[in-house]
Amino acid sequence: MRRVLAALACLLLPAAASAAPAVTAQGGWFRYLLPQIPAGGFVTLTNAGDTAAVLTGASSPACGSAMLHRSLNRSGMDMMIDVNSITIPAHGTFRFAPGDYHIMCMKPRMTVGTTADVTLRFRNAPDLTVPFTVYGADGRPTGQ
Amino acid sequence: MSRQALDRRTMLGLSGLALGGLALRSAWADSAPAGPAIVPLEGHLPPLAFRMEDVETGRPVTEAAFRGHPVILYFGFTRCPDTCPLTMQNAAKLVTLLGKDGPDLRVAFVTIDLAYDTQARLKAYVAKFGKPPVFTGLRGTPAELKAAAKRFGVYYRAPTGPDSPDPESAIRHSSATYLFGPDGRAVALLASFPTSRPDLPAVAALIRKTMDRS
Ligand SMILES: [Cu+2]
Numbered sequence: 001m002r003r004v005l006a007a008l009a010c011l012l013l014p015a016a017a018s019a020a021p022a023v024t025a026q027g028g029w030f031r032y033l034l035p036q037i038p039a040g041g042f043v044t045l046t047n048a049g050d051t052a053a054v055l056t057g058a059s060s061p062a063c064g065s066a067m068l069h070r071s072l073n074r075s076g077m078d079m080m081i082d083v084n085s086i087t088i089p090a091h092g093t094f095r096f097a098p099g100d101y102h103i104m105c106m107k108p109r110m111t112v113g114t115t116a117d118v119t120l121r122f123r124n125a126p127d128l129t130v131p132f133t134v135y136g137a138d139g140r141p142t143g144q
Numbered sequence: 145m146s147r148q149a150l151d152r153r154t155m156l157g158l159s160g161l162a163l164g165g166l167a168l169r170s171a172w173a174d175s176a177p178a179g180p181a182i183v184p185l186e187g188h189l190p191p192l193a194f195r196m197e198d199v200e201t202g203r204p205v206t207e208a209a210f211r212g213h214p215v216i217l218y219f220g221f222t223r224c225p226d227t228c229p230l231t232m233q234n235a236a237k238l239v240t241l242l243g244k245d246g247p248d249l250r251v252a253f254v255t256i257d258l259a260y261d262t263q264a265r266l267k268a269y270v271a272k273f274g275k276p277p278v279f280t281g282l283r284g285t286p287a288e289l290k291a292a293a294k295r296f297g298v299y300y301r302a303p304t305g306p307d308s309p310d311p312e313s314a315i316r317h318s319s320a321t322y323l324f325g326p327d328g329r330a331v332a333l334l335a336s337f338p339t340s341r342p343d344l345p346a347v348a349a350l351i352r353k354t355m356d357r358s
Contacts, residue, residue, distance in 0.1 A: 031229055033272050036265065038225035071226045077299060078227045078319040078338065098230045099340045105225075137272035139233055 021053030021125040023088060028118065028132035029140045031098070032110050039110070041066070041103030041118060041132055042096040042140075047088040054123040055086040055094075060132075062116035064107030071099055080104070085123065098139065112136045181336035181343040182350060189322065189330035192217070194292045196254070199267040199281035207328055214351045215250045215324040216334070219298045219317050221257035222269040231321060231338040232273040239278060241348045245355060247278060254282045254292060256300035256317050296322060323347070325354035 028043035047053045058066045068083040086101065088094040096102055103118065110116045115131040122128070133140070191207075192215060198205040216235060220228035232253065239246040253270055255261040261269075263283060270281035284292060293300055300317040321337040324330055331354055336342050 031225070033225075033229060034222075034265075034268055037222050037269065040225040040229070069226070073227075073319050073338075076318050076320060077316050078224075079316040080224075080226065097340060099227055099338075102226050137229060137233060138236070139229075 020049055021047050021051050021088070021090070021122065022049035023047050023053045023120075023122065023125055023128055025120070025128060025130040027140075028130045030105060030108070030110060030116060030132050030134045031137070031139045032108055032112060032134050033137055035108060037108075039063070039105040039108040040098065041105055042098060043103070043118075043130060043132065044093055044095045045088050045120075046093045047090060049125075050090050051124065052090050052092075053088040053125050055088065055120055056084070056123050057121040058103045058118055059121070060105065060116055060118040062108060062110045063105035063118075064109075066106065066118065067104040068101070069104040070101045110134045179335060181334070181341075181346055183333040183335050185322070185330045185332050189297070189333075190295055191328040191330060192324040193295065193328075194254075194282070194284070194288070196282040196284035196288050196292070197263065199263045199270065199283050200276045202263055205280075205282070210250045210252070210324075211328060212326050213248055213250045214326055214331075214354050215252060216337075217252050217254065217296065217322045217324065218338070219254045219256050219293065219296075219300060219320070221255050221302065221315055221317065222261050222265055223257060223315065224317075227319065227338050229273075230340060231319075232270075232279075234337055234342040234344065235279070236273045238342075238344050238347060238351075239274060241344050242351065245352060248355065249278055249351065250280060251278060252280045252282055254284070254289070256289065256293075257302045257315060258283070258286060258289065259302065296320070323350065323354070325357070 024046050026044045030039045030041045032039045058068060060066050068086060069080045070083050071080050086094060112134050115133050118130050118132050120128045193207045195204060195206050218231055235251045239249055242249060255266050266281040266283055270279050273279055298318040298320055302315045319338040321334040322330060323332045323334055332350060334347055
């Protein structure tokens with residue numbers, strides 16, 4: 001039995017490796033206003049793997065603490081909620097965008113025109129560190 | 145307060161408005177503007193009136209300062225990192241889109257977060273988006289803010305002190321953005337203005353119309 005299991009494991013392991021999520025990040029950016037005001041971070045995540053990836057958190061030395069948030073409007077009330085995890089489907093994308101999902105950078109220490117590294121933590125994939133371009137009040141120019 | 149209780153209170157607040165009406169409610173229901181981008185308000189909201197501190201000068205200001213100008217009125221707070229700057233950025237784009245009429249517009253940002261938004265902080269924040277007199281930060285006493293919120297059917301909840309943990313996500317406020325004409329009359333609820341699809345050309349056209357009429 002043990003030998004059968006070992007053989008099975010040999011068969012399954014390469015398959016499991018290719019089925020793992022393979023997440024890349026595109027177009028990361030912050031809207032930075034003032035040091036005392038949280039900055040919103042946005043990025044597009046693409047998963048080229050055969051398995052859904054589950055994002056569970058973000059951190060950045062430029063943020064103090066960082067959180068996954070979503071802006072919601074319910075019955076005319078604007079609010080933000082904490083998001084525990086975000087699923088990036090297999091062969092799919094997930095977009096953080098103004099007015100919607102954002103990375104909440106609580107105590108921003110950054111400079112417009114530079115980049116700030118953000119590390120994204122996944123439940124089932126290695127950490128991913130992504131440079132976010134820092135923009136000011138105008139946000140990212142449209143068309144990018 | 146539980147979320148359910150809060151939602152109930154929100155609904156009560158909304159239904160208490162003279163604004164009722166299905167079109168309006170559906171326009172408010174979603175941040176992606178499924179309903180109309182602009183909801184006409186004439187006769188359904190009282191004319192512009194308030195008394196607060198203009199954070200630029202530190203002096204009291206009333207609606208008289210805006211007479212003769214179309215006014216966009218928005219209630220927000222500086223610690224709001226997403227929808228508030230999005231709305232203010234839309235306002236800045238609108239001013240550009242209005243061209244030579246841009247400097248005639250007045251964009252009034254009323255803070256609902258009196259604990260955190262000092263005069264200096266709100267002034268620095270508003271300056272990120274545009275210069276006075278087009279962009280104005282308004283800060284009331286608790287009583288002044290309450291009066292304005294009541295008059296314009298705006299709900300807000302900012303129960304936190306400056307040091308509370310994660311105060312940002314506990315602060316809630318109506319997203320209602322109103323357009324008033326140069327004569328102070330309420331023209332429209334700009335339902336899509338605090339979103340990523342603000343339909344600025346339609347808002348600009350409406351503003352020009354209110355300017356022609358006065
Ligand atoms: Cu947030």
